[in-house]
Amino acid sequence: MRKIDCYKSSQKILLVGEGDFSFSACLARAFHDASNIVATSYLRQGETRMHILVCLIVLRHKKLVRAYFKSASKMLNEGGEVHMRHRDDNPYNRWNVVLLAGEAGLKLKEKVDFQKSDFPGYHNKRGGDIRTNKTFPIVHAFNFKFALDLPE
Template sequence: MGKEEEYQETETESNSSDDEEDEEPERWKKHYSSKHRMLLVGEGDFSFSVSLARAFGSACNLVSTTVDTQDNIAKKYSNGVRNVRELEEKGGLVFYGVDAKEMRDHFFLRTQRFDRIVYNFPHVGFLFPEASYCQIQLNKSLIKGYLSNAKVLLKQDKGEIHVTHKEGDPYDKWDLVKKAEKIGLGLHEIVPFFRGDYPGYENKRAHGSQSDAPFPLGDSSTYKFKPNHSSKFK
């Protein structure tokens, strides 16, 4: 073997070794991986996104959205601006004014497909008493709109749509699973949700004069849905 060939072979082995060293290890936080391309919907003060970014060591796989404007985030949440800044510094994307019921038409999101689409505690706001017919119907409409839009933005092979939801009355009347089935989504799994699994996450009321205050979670679960063709209920 000539000197030039020997050098080229050594250089190739060195480059291969460098590539392997540059490959970031996969990191998990509960159901979510640093290798998942994730869309986080209705993010409030963005503390859930930040919790994942810290666990992953990066936010490069995260796209976080809110229906609020940038100005409203600053007015409503004490840590909102700080959380957004941390997400962006870690490589995440943040979009404002994204309606969960229309997000498939968003100029950027419509070009993307995601492994995981997550909406924690969807709620339209306290327009009527929580257990009233009108309030329940409004929340059911939000759930339906979110699920139908998320289905369009989902990777169809192994993608999952998640909804974290309070259990019991009146939340059971939202008919989450039935709404998903009508849209063509099958229930894959239900797992208990514990806020402590996500250090730094602060669930916020998001509406009214106490928008920055937490609300009692009680018994809550994360519902995981998949397109019917890949569901265990197929």
């Protein structure tokens, strides 16, 4: 088993909103394998020119994040986790991702600082239509780790 930060090669990993796929590529290089990784990104309809099948998802507002958590919680096995890398400063903290996850039966297991330097080759990029493919500052960024809220 290989490991990079909180990710292990033995996990099944779904990466949503992956931008230019540099984060998934970073994990695949570290693991020497990408067979357990599925990565998604948003592209406008006319820009879908890829040689691999990619699920197109955009997380534009709380309604979609809520739906994402609801779907993800149904797919988890006991011991599985949903990770969300998210900024926790204004205005992003207004999304209240912990509350949204809770509505889907998930509880916050851990919130850890996200350090871009831990992921060589990762290039953070914007998605959607606002300054698409441009970088943005990674400040007040955390990995929120959620698990099923099972009775003790």
